[in-house]
Amino acid sequence: MKSLEDLKKMREEAKKRVELREGGKDYRVVVGMATCGIAAGARPVLNALVEETARGDYNCTITQTGCIGMCTLEPIVEVYDKNGDKTTYCHVNPEKAVEILRQHIKKGEIVTQYTVAAYQK
Amino acid sequence: MQDLAMMMLDIANNSLRAGAKTIIIRLLEDEKKDRLGLSIEDDGCGMDEETLQRASDPFYTSRTTRKIGLGLAFFKGLSEQCEGNFTLRSKPGKGTLAAIEIRRSHWDAPPLGNIAESLAALIQANPAVNLDFQYQKNEHDFVFQTEAVKQILEDVPLNDPEILLWLKEYIDQQMQSIEKEGETYEITGRS
Numbered sequence: 026m027k028s029l030e031d032l033k034k035m036r037e038e039a040k041k042r043v044e045l046r047e048g049g050k051d052y053r054v055v056v057g058m059a060t061c062g063i064a065a066g067a068r069p070v071l072n073a074l075v076e077e078t079a080r081g082d083y084n085c086t087i088t089q090t091g092c093i094g095m096c097t098l099e100p101i102v103e104v105y106d107k108n109g110d111k112t113t114y115c116h117v118n119p120e121k122a123v124e125i126l127r128q129h130i131k132k133g134e135i136v137t138q139y140t141v142a143a144y145q146k
Numbered sequence: 147m148q149d150l151a152m153m154m155l156d157i158a159n160n161s162l163r164a165g166a167k168t169i170i171i172r173l174l175e176d177e178k179k180d181r182l183g184l185s186i187e188d189d190g191c192g193m194d195e196e197t198l199q200r201a202s203d204p205f206y207t208s209r210t211t212r213k214i215g216l217g218l219a220f221f222k223g224l225s226e227q228c229e230g231n232f233t234l235r236s237k238p239g240k241g242t243l244a245a246i247e248i249r250r251s252h253w254d255a256p257p258l259g260n261i262a263e264s265l266a267a268l269i270q271a272n273p274a275v276n277l278d279f280q281y282q283k284n285e286h287d288f289v290f291q292t293e294a295v296k297q298i299l300e301d302v303p304l305n306d307p308e309i310l311l312w313l314k315e316y317i318d319q320q321m322q323s324i325e326k327e328g329e330t331y332e333i334t335g336r337s
């Protein structure tokens with residue numbers, strides 16, 4: 026069983042890691058976390074994003090926002106690149122979230138089939 | 147909303163939006179009294195009397211992206227479904243308390259759900275906020291305060307993904323052990 030004592034041991038390593046990761050990130054990944062998002066399953070999506078970024082080195086930050094205004098398309102994940110251009114993904118689940126990280130953030134390729142634009146066609 | 151953990155996250159998100167510096171969450175299970183309580187208290191911007199009156203009305207929201215606000219309406223609705231009561235108190239500039247107490251064994255009473263994941267999501271949303279969480283089941287309790295964690299971590303941010311995952315697993319283990327101990331107590335308590 027974990028105890029807060031163990032956290033002390035993690036601290037030094039975490040410090041180094043945080044220093045390495047310092048500096049601007051190229052991408053910002055934003056999860057909609059209003060009631061509409063949470064009820065549709067945004068929390069496991071956020072969790073999957075956090076887990077995947079803990080495992081691999083991704084050039085992005087994960088943040089949360091409120092209602093994006095397209096409640097029927099939740100869970101929604103927005104990806105902003107360093108120019109501020111936005112890609113909106115809808116009906117995201119944990120598996121899709123990981124795919125978005127691996128393809129969009131790692132390789133710079135938009136996962137076209139999960140975007141709102143593709144959905145609304 | 148499928149479970150209490152999701153509601154807890156949703157109501158506490160109101161507190162974050164209200165600019166709270168501290169959020170106090172209490173989750174209480176009492177098998178003898180057959181009660182289940184959840185309260186979320188914050189020191190955010192609070193609401194004036196008029197807003198407070200309308201806050202749990204689904205057709206009221208301060209959001210601009212839509213015309214309905216469902217969080218508090220769901221929370222209140224659950225208490226009505228489960229022979230419980232709903233409390234909403236607020237003072238402008240002071241803070242807000244939202245709480246429910248329901249019959250634990252009620253047919254419609256939701257499961258606790260993944261409390262650890264909801265707390266991790268709250269920490270992730272704003273690691274600067276002090277979260278003070280207490281889960282009590284019968285005679286046993288578990289307290290989790292981000293202030294204590296911050297003291298241990300010094301300048302390492304709580305939303306570092308690896309730290310966050312560790313915290314989630316830690317909370318999960320503690321919750322599970324209390325849930326079990328709580329049951330043990332219940333058995334010995336009867337004999």
Ligand SMILES: Nc1ncnc2c1ncn2[C@@H]1O[C@H](COP(=O)(O)OP(=O)(O)OP(=O)(O)O)[C@@H](O)[C@H]1O
Nearest residue numbers: 059060160161164192201207208215216217218242
């Ligand atoms: N803790 C709080 N502090 C200050 N104001 C609050 C708080 N909780 C709720 N409110 C006010 O009550 C309104 C209704 O809250 P409710 O959670 O029901 O809906 P919402 O947050 O607006 O939208 P939703 O929850 O559906 O995403 C909010 O828009 C806000 O103005």
Ligand SMILES: [Mg+2]
Nearest residue numbers: 156160217218
């Ligand atoms: Mg809300």
